[in-house]
Structure formats: structure tokens, C-alpha cells
Amino acid sequence: MAISLKGNNIKLRALEPEDLDLVFAIENDESLWHLSTTLAPFSHHTIAEYLENAYRDIFEVKQLRLIIASNESGIALGMIDLFDYEPKHRRAGVGILIFNALHRGKGIATEAIELLIRYSFSHLDMHQLYANIIHDNLASIKLFENAGFNKVGLKKDWLYIEGQYRDEYLYQLINTDVH
Numbered sequence: 001m002a003i004s005l006k007g008n009n010i011k012l013r014a015l016e017p018e019d020l021d022l023v024f025a026i027e028n029d030e031s032l033w034h035l036s037t038t039l040a041p042f043s044h045h046t047i048a049e050y051l052e053n054a055y056r057d058i059f060e061v062k063q064l065r066l067i068i069a070s071n072e073s074g075i076a077l078g079m080i081d082l083f084d085y086e087p088k089h090r091r092a093g094v095g096i097l098i099f100n101a102l103h104r105g106k107g108i109a110t111e112a113i114e115l116l117i118r119y120s121f122s123h124l125d126m127h128q129l130y131a132n133i134i135h136d137n138l139a140s141i142k143l144f145e146n147a148g149f150n151k152v153g154l155k156k157d158w159l160y161i162e163g164q165y166r167d168e169y170l171y172q173l174i175n176t177d178v179h
Contacts (some may be wrong), residue, residue, distance in 0.1 A: 005066070005119055007111045012066040012080060012119075019067060020048055022076055026097065062086075068098070068112045077103050080112045082120065082129075090127035092120065096143070104139070113147045121175040128174045134159060135167040149173045 005012040015023070027042045062085040068078040078098040085092040096112060098104045120126040131149060133140045145151075149171040157165035 005115055006071065007115050009071055010068050010077065010108055010111050010115075011071055012112060012115050013069050015065060015067060017048075019076065022099075023079075026079070026099070063092075066116075068096075068108060077108055078112065080116055082116070082124075090125060092126060092129060094129050094131050094144075096140075109143050110146065113143065117147065117173065121177070126175060128172055130173070131171045133169045133171060134161075135169060141169070141171075144171045144173075147173065 024042065062083070064082040064085070066080050067076045068080055069076050076099070078096065080097075081095040082092040083095060094113070094116065096109055098109050117129065120129055129149075131140075131144050132155075133144065135154075141151075150173070151169050152172050153170040155168045155170060158168040159166040
């Protein structure tokens with residue numbers, strides 16, 4: 001059976017050079033920096049170099065970043081990532097961002113997560129995926145729980161955001177079909 005990164009409404013596609021301005025805007029959006037370890041802005045040059053090397057596979061760079069695009073229009077709606085890929089342990093973290101608030105709550109993230117799970121477990125032969133979610137991000141908690149992820153831990157005072165420590169949950173999805 002072929003593994004497809006195309007769903008009913010969206011597809012997951014590789015980053016393209018045309019995505020430069022979009023990735024630049026996202027990586028330099030300070031309101032999103034708490035979702036990663038970003039502490040300083042990125043230059044156009046740095047993002048362009050990143051996109052030039054985005055073709056390298058997950059086994060080499062330990063991450064995979066895909067654009068979530070509309071099947072109908074081809075417009076980029078968000079990004080979904082596998083990060084901290086551990087081939088020995090067959091696991092990776094999952095991150096997702098739907099760019100425009102107007103596109104949130106419409107099932108786009110749900111479909112993207114489902115496609116990524118199927119791809120990860122079937123094509124990449126992963127044993128598990130995990131997500132780190134700040135304790136008050138109720139939309140992400142609902143998204144990952146609905147996708148079958150289970151809350152397995154609480155990291156107390158894990159994130160330092162705007163002068164306050166915040167808790168973060170650890171969610172896991174274990175592929176029980178693979179041993």
C-alpha cells in the first residue's frame with residue numbers, strides 16, 4: 001500500500017524556495033518563540049540556506065519540516081514538523097502550527113496530524129511520536145488527545161515565558177503495531 005501525504009482537504013509537501021518569506025516571517029515572529037528555543041531573529045540569508053538544505057532526509061538531519069497546503073488552492077496553511085528524530089529508539093517529536101487564526105478550528109491540523117502519524121508509523125517505521133504542550137494550550141491538548149496521544153507526564157516550571165515559569169505536558173503516541 002502506498003503511503004500518501006495527501007488527504008481529503010490538505011497535503012503535506014516539502015519546503016520550497018518560494019516558502020522563504022513565509023518561513024522567515026514565522027521564525028521571526030516573537031510571539032511564537034516560546035514554542036521553541038529561539039532567542040534571536042533569523043536573517044533571510046540563514047533561512048535561505050536552511051531551505052537550500054531542506055531536501056536532506058530525516059535520517060541525516062534528524063528532522064522533517066513539511067508545509068500543510070490546501071489541496072484546492074495549493075496555499076500554505078501551516079507547517080508540521082518531526083524533530084529530535086532518534087533512529088535507534090524510533091521516535092520523534094511533533095510540532096504543528098496553523099498560520100492564520102481564520103484557518104484554525106476547521107480540521108486542518110487534525111488532518112495534518114493524521115497524515116503525519118500514518119507516514120511516520122508506516123513509512124519511517126517509527127515506534128512512537130511525542131509532543132510537548134504548554135499546560136494552558138487547550139487547543140493543542142485537544143488536537144493531540146483526539147489524535148490518540150496520551151498525557152504521560154508533567155514538566156513543572158519547564159518553560160520560562162515573559163518572566164514566569166510555566167508547566168509543560170508530555171504526550172506520547174505509541175505504535176502498537178510495530179515491535
